[in-house]
Amino acid sequence: MIHKEKTLVIIKPDGVQRTLIGEIIRRYERVGLKLIGLKMIVPTLEQAKAHYLVNPDFPKNVGNKTKKAYEAEGKEFPFPSVEEFGLGILHKNAQYFSSGPVVVMAWQGLGAVGLVRKITGGTEPINSDVGTIRGDFTLDSYAMADTSERSIRNLVHASGSIEEADKELALWFTKEELLNYRLIADEILYDVNLDGILE
Ligand code: CDP
Ligand code: MG
Numbered sequence: 001m002i003h004k005e006k007t008l009v010i011i012k013p014d015g016v017q018r019t020l021i022g023e024i025i026r027r028y029e030r031v032g033l034k035l036i037g038l039k040m041i042v043p044t045l046e047q048a049k050a051h052y053l054v055n056p057d058f059p060k061n062v063g064n065k066t067k068k069a070y071e072a073e074g075k076e077f078p079f080p081s082v083e084e085f086g087l088g089i090l091h092k093n094a095q096y097f098s099s100g101p102v103v104v105m106a107w108q109g110l111g112a113v114g115l116v117r118k119i120t121g122g123t124e125p126i127n128s129d130v131g132t133i134r135g136d137f138t139l140d141s142y143a144m145a146d147t148s149e150r151s152i153r154n155l156v157h158a159s160g161s162i163e164e165a166d167k168e169l170a171l172w173f174t175k176e177e178l179l180n181y182r183l184i185a186d187e188i189l190y191d192v193n194l195d196g197i198l199e
Contacts (some may be wrong), residue, residue: 003186006169011105012157014154015156034183037173039173042101048094049094059083059087059090062090063081063089067085069124069142113162119133121134122134125153125155133155
């Protein structure tokens with residue numbers, strides 16, 4: 001069904017350390033999305049790597065995206081090759097992800113993947129829109145992260161496409177851990193008629 005789209009969100013170690021768990025969950029919950037899976041864990045380095053490699057092109061894609069971001073600001077991409085840079089980010093991301101507790105969540109609703117990305121904001125917090133989680137609660141930049149040879153700390157991971165969401169959900173949750181249930185609010189969001197409000 002159209003309103004059953006699912007997506008994966010992970011509050012990264014910096015989000016947990018900044019004590020933003022409640023604030024972040026609230027942002028996705030208040031728009032009308034339904035929380036259908038939730039756990040707190042410390043990922044292993046291997047789990048973290050596997051998470052980014054659900055798309056084997058991750059190193060190349062992340063390298064190209066970063067190069068574009070540098071060029072958009074009129075700066076030169078300060079690394080010898082896009083692929084090499086991407087592999088470095090994969091390694092750093094795995095360290096970042098496995099450095100402490102994270103909160104893994106599955107959210108469901110109409111256009112869940114895109115809606116969660118909209119609420120989350122762009123990858124680089126300093127340029128993420130006001131009103132988004134990454135824009136409102138932190139300030140990291142590509143340049144600052146690259147200078148100190150670490151991953152950009154942007155509080156949350158959110159699946160980038162339906163295909164990515166399906167693969168990532170299968171990685172972090174068993175089928176039984178994703179709950180199937182109705183919320184009272186679903187009736188006002190999705191049902192055709194409004195019978196049953198007035199007594
Ligand atoms: O997380 P998002 O989908 O917005 O971005 P991505 O391109 O899929 O990259 C995944 C993660 O890698 C980002 O959220 C950053 O934490 C990290 N990254 C980084 O540290 N430095 C870059 N130049 C690009 C990405
Ligand atoms: Mg991504």
